[in-house]
Amino acid sequence: MSAEIKAHPGMEKPPTTSVGVLGWLHQNLFSSLLNSVLTLISAGILYLLGRGLVKWALTEARWGVITSNIKVLAWGRYPNEEAWRLGISLLIILAMGLLTWALRRGSLTQNARRALLTVWVLSPVAIVILIHGITLPTIATITNNLGYYIYRPELMPLLGEAWRASAALLVLAFVAGLTCGSVSKRTERLLSLAPLLALFLFTLPLGLLANGSLFGFDLPRLLPQTFALLVGFFSGMTVGRALTSIAAIRWLRIGSWVAVLPGLLILLTTFDVGVESVAPVEVLQIIEPNIWSGMMLTILLAVVSIVASFPIGVLLALGRRSSLPVVKGFSVLFIEVVRGVPLITILFMAQVMLPLFLPLELTVDRVIRAMVGMTLFTAAYLAEIVRGGLQAVRNEQVEAARALGLSEMLVTGLIVLPQALRAVIPPIMGQFVSIFKDTTLVTIVGLLDLLAVGQSVIKQREFLGAVREVYLFAGVFYFVISYAMSVASRRLERQLGVTEES
């Protein structure tokens, strides 16, 4: 409880004390005889230890091993001509970090905060797409694949081709007419007409390009299509009007909309599954995860396991406190088993055992397997940290929230979790730093992270024996990123710091 302090006109400012460099030295290093002696001895030891390192780094070290291999160390076997995608991903990460860094609590409007949050959530997806590459399906591939899984393709040759578009339009127009005839809201009417219009435009080229024959005359197929549309719509409308008064009309409407979708699939697909002509278009060249390597793999492993383990950890922590025995039992079992096994063992098990849990057709890449293993490992530790935070939230807070009429889910989401997470930012960030450093263990299951790439660089003939340079470089890399994370953590704590207990 801190009473509010107002500045009265008569109040004096506290005296300012300014200490120069010499003053600081005197105060901290040479305040007494003993202190001065200790300072001098420490300085001497530091000089003796550091002299060799500095001399070696400036004169003897062959930094060429780093500079000429910088691309290999950075992205290993990732194609050089595609490396710009890594650069953009890194820029996205840095931009998001800086943006969040620069923002202060309350400095944003609601909308701006929502936009930022959306970008935050979407950016990992964007990064994965960028790095992995993407193929976009065409309408034909979508309908073919959907149709294949819903219907037996063998039946399809029984159907003719020419009447498909007209029949589809007839069916959809009937349902749209049924809706328009039986609802009173204008928005709902327009909404039901939209798919009809879309389908008509979609089949327009069919009707304009192909000629069909009707009673021996050549006619654009557009005519039967238009005819089908009008007949379907007006008959549907008549039926809809007639049925407006019956009680089940709402369900009839919903049911007919649900039924029309597979109906359209049957009518519009060619069901040529696996045919080259319907292969998806490769927009960004696919680069399989098994050639991701170097610093890029290190960072990706860390980022993925951090981002993915956080929600899982929170859910596990909540699950462990749940009153549902199955949820609680599963959470406890998972947390205790994973925490009782070393990370290396988990990584090996992820490589060997993950396929046992997945369907046969689905093969998961080795890098992905490592990511899954590290994510689950981190999640178990996070769960225990978060549980500590949950226990630190006073029960009175829960009571106050319940007394306002909040449901249990709202109590957890709005009151308990925000306070619990704030309280455990330091250990959570510690766990993140630790998993970042533990990414080096993936070397053992044969992945090429920065350290593994470094070891292969050492074996190059022209740099034989340049071991120190490479390991020092790797060490500095890990330190810089770990230190940045812990600085960010402290900043985050300060930003959210207005949590003084009442």
Add this chain to the structure above:
Amino acid sequence: MSEPIIICRDVHKWFGNFHAVRGIDMQVEKGEVVVIFGPSGSGKSTFIRTINRLEEHQRGQIIVDGIELTHDVRNIAAIRSEIGMVFQQFNLFPHLSVLSNVTMAPIWVRKWPKQKAEEVAMEILTRVGIPEQAEKYPGQLSGGQQQRVAIARALAMQPKIMLFDEPTSALDPEMIKEVLDVMTELARSGMTMLVVTHEMGFARAVANRMYFFDEGLVVESGTPDDIFKNPQEDRTKLFLSQILSH
């Protein structure tokens, strides 16, 4: 004042083997202000907390606004949203600003649009006299201000009943008055109030009826005049003499 809004019949509550509330009967009518007092450990806080089911009673019957409190969960959240509660330790949400403390329940439970909730919240904060603190956090306010925010937070849900569980016991003497003033104003506006307190001046001024609790039982009840001028039981006389003498 005709229909009872709270009916309690033979309410019992045990903590383990300890029989904290040993059969309370009480009826509160709309617009009534009822003050409950008694020594610590007499079960008065436990009793008041059974009315919004922060504690579950184990025997007897509690009917609030025509709905009996049972194990039906949905029922409970709906009833709680009609009952405001003010705690001894304020229990504001420290991670939310004053305004968010007040608007949270209307937005999430009543589903009001944010703008409406904020307008109502500012009205209520003005009513309790601290509109200028809306953007601050609970930790930056004095105890009296925090308790007034807590009252505003409960009032924002436009409850039919307000429960006060020793609202001034954790406050410095100079801050007690500002909270009691707000409560007095609330009582005059016709709010149904159940107040656990030792502020006898407040009780004398606004209470319609008073209940003296001891050892989980109602020892004596009556109008403030009855209780102060003509207490029947020795236990009541002793307790009153102790808290009025200092």
